[in-house]
Amino acid sequence: MKLLITGGAGFIGSNFIRYYLKNHPSDQIINLDKLTYAGNLENLKDVEKNPNYKFIKGDICDFDLVSKLVKEADEIINFAAETHVDRSILDSGDFVRTNIEGTRTLLDAAKSNDNKRFHHISTDEVFGSLEPKDAPFSEKTSYDPRSPYSASKAASDHLVRSYYHTFGLPITISNCSNNYGPFQFPEKLIPFFITNLLEGKKVPLYGDGLNVRDWIHVDDHNRGVDLILQKGKIGETYCLGGASEKTNLEITKFILNEFGKGDEMIEYIKDRAGHDRRYAIDFSKIKKELGWEPQVKFADGLKQTVEWYRDNQDWWKKIKSGEYQDYYKKQYEKR
Ligand code: NAD
Ligand code: TDX
Numbered sequence: 001m002k003l004l005i006t007g008g009a010g011f012i013g014s015n016f017i018r019y020y021l022k023n024h025p026s027d028q029i030i031n032l033d034k035l036t037y038a039g040n041l042e043n044l045k046d047v048e049k050n051p052n053y054k055f056i057k058g059d060i061c062d063f064d065l066v067s068k069l070v071k072e073a074d075e076i077i078n079f080a081a082e083t084h085v086d087r088s089i090l091d092s093g094d095f096v097r098t099n100i101e102g103t104r105t106l107l108d109a110a111k112s113n114d115n116k117r118f119h120h121i122s123t124d125e126v127f128g129s130l131e132p133k134d135a136p137f138s139e140k141t142s143y144d145p146r147s148p149y150s151a152s153k154a155a156s157d158h159l160v161r162s163y164y165h166t167f168g169l170p171i172t173i174s175n176c177s178n179n180y181g182p183f184q185f186p187e188k189l190i191p192f193f194i195t196n197l198l199e200g201k202k203v204p205l206y207g208d209g210l211n212v213r214d215w216i217h218v219d220d221h222n223r224g225v226d227l228i229l230q231k232g233k234i235g236e237t238y239c240l241g242g243a244s245e246k247t248n249l250e251i252t253k254f255i256l257n258e259f260g261k262g263d264e265m266i267e268y269i270k271d272r273a274g275h276d277r278r279y280a281i282d283f284s285k286i287k288k289e290l291g292w293e294p295q296v297k298f299a300d301g302l303k304q305t306v307e308w309y310r311d312n313q314d315w316w317k318k319i320k321s322g323e324y325q326d327y328y329k330k331q332y333e334k335r
Contacts, residue, residue: 001027004073006060006106007080009033011184012121014043016079016222021047023226028052030069034059036094038083040324042315043183060102063109070109075117075229078106081156084187085125085149089273092148099152100159107163119229120160120173124214124239125150127175129276136214136280137175139237146274157237164235172232174225176240177281180301181218182308186316189213190302193252194309195316197259207271209249212278216242217296224292231290238290241281244298254299258306 003020007013008031017029033039035057047053058065060080070076080102082088082095103120110116127137128144145154163169184191193203224240232238246254256265286292309316318324 001075002030002073003027004030004032004069004076006032006076006078007039009035009039009041009043009055010079010083011038011043011181012179012218012221013079014040014183015181015218016077016225017044017053018047019219019222020226021050021052025052029054030073031055032058032060032066032069033080034098036082037325038185040183040185040319042318042324061097061105063105066105067109067112070106070113070116073116075119076106076110077119077121077225077229078103079121081121081153083149084185085147086187086272088147088149088152092152095148095152099149100155103156104159107159107169111163111167111169115167115169118160118163118169118171119225119232120157120171121225122157122173122175123150123153124175124177124241124279124281125276126154126157127279130212130278130280132212132278134278136241136282137239138282139175139239139285146276161237170234172228172234173237174228174240175237175281176221176224177214177216177242177279179218179221180215180305182305182312183315184218186319189248190251190255190305191309191316193255194306195320197255197261197265198309198313202265202267203252203255204267204269205248205252206269207275209252209266209268210247211275212245212247212280214241214280215244215246215251215298215302216240216294217301220294220296223295224286227290227292228286233289238286239281239283240286240292240294241283242294242298243283244294245278245280246298251302254302255306258303
């Protein structure tokens with residue numbers, strides 16, 4: 001089996017590649033990534049010499065390149081996206097281009113190469129925002145995206161489903177909740193706060209800090225994606241969640257506690273525009289049909305994640321200083 005992974009130099013994709021190569025040692029992976037600010041080949045240093053792994057620098061919007069790679073592959077798994085909500089509020093152009101146009105390009109390439117199997121990685125944010133007493137999101141929840149990021153992901157999900165219904169493209173989709181774990185870019189809440197504290201800086205909490213997210217360890221997400229690839233029903237969507245709803249303030253206090261610090265390190269700042277109040281996932285469909293459920297306990301996973309950022313300061317310091325981009329440019333030029 002040969003997999004074309006897009007966006008494999010980012011947080012979830014790089015963890016997926018490591019997980020997949022370990023668990024499927026006879027399969028091959030091609031990783032197509034544009035290496036935007038969020039793509040970092042240092043995330044994959046331990047697998048770059050694996051004969052079953054190949055990296056290609058390129059854009060999922062480039063039909064000729066994508067089509068050539070799709071021809072070689074048996075399955076496509078689309079992780080590539082612009083992913084940071086705050087950036088989408090500042091400028092939504094790249095979000096529309098990569099998340100919508102890029103997905104369409106991949107779908108067309110899959111369609112024109114014998115209808116290749118296509119798995120699309122999506123998010124719970126497409127469902128909108130929950131009130132405290134609302135039931136969690138499930139596969140039956142109507143879409144109601146509220147940020148340019150989630151609107152672009154929602155559009156991509158609709159396109160993927162439309163290629164199933166219209167062209168019979170063998171697709172599956174997974175909508176997952178907030179991931180955390182090693183190699184997450186330090187602009188997202190958990191790594192941003194951990195690395196700020198390691199630098200002796202305060203942590204900026206938006207609004208009242210009471211927005212809720214359902215946190216899942218990246219390995220649990222990727223195990224779910226692997227299961228969908230092996231056993232998922234074509235045309236279906238699966239929701240994955242961490243069974244771990246926490247307010248941002250709870251997360252912040254947990255992290256502060258790991259550093260022996262208190263509330264004096266919290267800086268309450270202006271709220272994010274259109275800030276979704278609560279996300280939560282009902283994952284009973286994938287539990288019932290494929291036997292998946294999250295395994296990593298949140299307290300253990302977050303402790304390990306704090307440790308990982310403590311032990312890998314070189315990795316995130318290069319990112320915060322901007323040096324990592326020089327690194328990967330040099331790495332790529334060598335090829
Ligand atoms: P990330 O921002 O860490 O990585 C995205 C990767 O995509 C980067 O390597 C980047 O270089 C690449 N990329 C961007 N534009 C590209 C383009 N035009 N062509 C090729 N490559 C391109 O993102 P992540 O957190 O790893 O998220 C991966 C996927 O999972 C995304 O589709 C995201 O919407 C989804 N998701 C993320 C979360 C989360 O909590 N992080 C939760 C649910 C779903
Ligand atoms: O500095 C901050 N202060 C703060 O209070 C940051 C960066 C975030 N926050 C809050 C906003 C959110 O309520 O923390 C929460 C989490 O924020 P992010 O890490 O930006 O994640 P979120 O907006 O929930 O979106 C994430 O989860 C779903 C990913 O970025 C998406 O790619 C994924 O689809």
